[in-house]
Amino acid sequence: MMNEKKTDLPYLMRQYPGLEKIPWIHLIDSPTPVEKLIGLEKELDFKGIYIKRDDLTNPEYGGNKPRKFEFLLGRALKRKKKHILTMGGIGSNHCVANSMFCKQLGLKSVVFLQNQPLTDHVRKNLLLELFYEAKIVHKKTEAGLGTAMIWYMLTHWRSYLIWAGGSNKIGTIGYVNAAFELKKQIDDGIFPEPDFIFTTTGSSGTTAGLLLGCELAGLKSKIIGITVSSEQWASRKRVLDLARKCLAYLRRFDTKIPEIPLSKLENRLEMNTNYFGGTYGIVTDKGQYAVDLIKKTDNIELETTYTGKTLSGLMSFIEKYRDSLQDKTILFINSFSSADQTEKVKKMDYRSLDGKLHRYFDGRIPLSKKVVKIDSNFKNS
CATH class of the missing domain: 3.40.50.1100 (Rossmann fold)
Structure with a gap:
């Protein structure tokens, strides 16, 4: 930690001062905004959809x-x-x-x-x-x-x-802290406490951090992780394991952090594998549709590997459970960086890369045009 003021410390450390001993550097603009997705609400004819703008965590490269x-x-x-x-x-x-x-x-x-x-x-x-x-x-x-x-x-x-x-147990702390940031925004009246939080599960740390953080912060929110990679990296077991390891690590520094029974974490977590498409990075029809739709309705930039698939899961969730979701609040975590990197990319010549990588630019490997069709009906895994 680099001589930060108490008010600059992560929200988690303000709640549990013993955690100030954990090495940490200041990289994010916090808190990131929470906004109502008015355009998407109108398109889906559903009230109560919010977005956590973690695309704005850092001005040069945001996201989770x-x-x-x-x-x-x-x-x-x-x-x-x-x-x-x-x-x-x-x-x-x-x-x-x-x-x-x-x-x-x-x-x-x-x-x-x-x-x-x-x-x-x-x-x-x-x-x-x-x-x-x-x-x-x-x-x-x-x-x-x-x-x-x-x-x-x-x-x-x-x-x-x-x-x-x-x-891992260290990186996961970032989203434990994000849950405490959300708690502060809720307490300040910025948006209502969400009933459901939709998050992308690629390597599981973001989902595990939110799961543990919401429990520690006393939020009621159920965490719905939409998996975008193979079971080795993204599974219910891995999320729960990361959350437990992170909790054990945090309690080494501050014993005021309570033990949490595994059953509590299990009851809060829901995982859905139906929007992955079977191959990491493959484009799905529902993911592409979600990316295009939210750009049109709310001018939000997503992509097809991670966040587009998660939003497509959220949209299918509303479609399936619409009647029981009246008066419920849904929060979408935008974990994609919205920082414009166009000028940086324009300055680069792929021929400066190792020769083995030239094939990804010179046509020897064509751009993937494969789009996997996904059943739009939200199914619990």
Whole structure:
């Protein structure tokens, strides 16, 4: 922590002062706004839809990642690490965020990437990693990635590994804190307490943090995680496991934090796998429709890998349970960065990337045009 005033501390630390011992750096503009989605409400003929604008967490690169990096990079800096390693698909937002914050903090970002369906968004993120001077290591298999990471860490002793999506017990704290931020906004009368919070579940840390945070903050909200990756990364079991590990870690610093029975977390959490599409990064018809619709109704930018799928789940939820949702409040967490990166991307020439990555730009690998059709009926998993 860098000599922050008490009023600048994360909301979680203000509630539990013992947590001030946890390494943390100030990266986000907090609180992020909560707004009513008036246009979408009109389109769906439903009142009570709000959006948490976490796309605005940081002016250069927003979304859910900056909340996690406040704690992840705080820990790395305290341990005097210089090389920050992480992993993801070739279009990973997390890897871009890692590279951006590392450049700001004078650290070296090393990103280990593997394939996903090629889209314009994938190309943009590869060029952003070039802009932020990341070292890019591309492998075809997870085994290849693992071997390359181990070798890098053995040959660079001041390396620090951040797990995919920043989702471990440390990164999860970022969204425990976000729940306390929501509690303050509710108490201040900015919006009514949500009955349901819809969040994207890619590597599970955001969902786990909100789950634990809402329980600790005393909110009634049920957490609905829409999965956008395979069960290895996004599952009910993984979310609950991350929440429990994060709770145990927090209680090491402040014993005033209560123990929480697993049953309480289980009863608050609902996971839905029906909007994933079967392959990480694949475009779904419902996800694309949701992206296009909210751009038209409320001028909100989403994308098809993560947040578009989550919004499509929210819309199907309203469609199926409309009668029982009267007078209920639904909150959508926008975890996609809305920062305009156009000028940065324009400055980059893909030919400055490693030659093995040129195929993603020169036509040897065509842009994916595959769109998976999803059953629009919301089904609990």
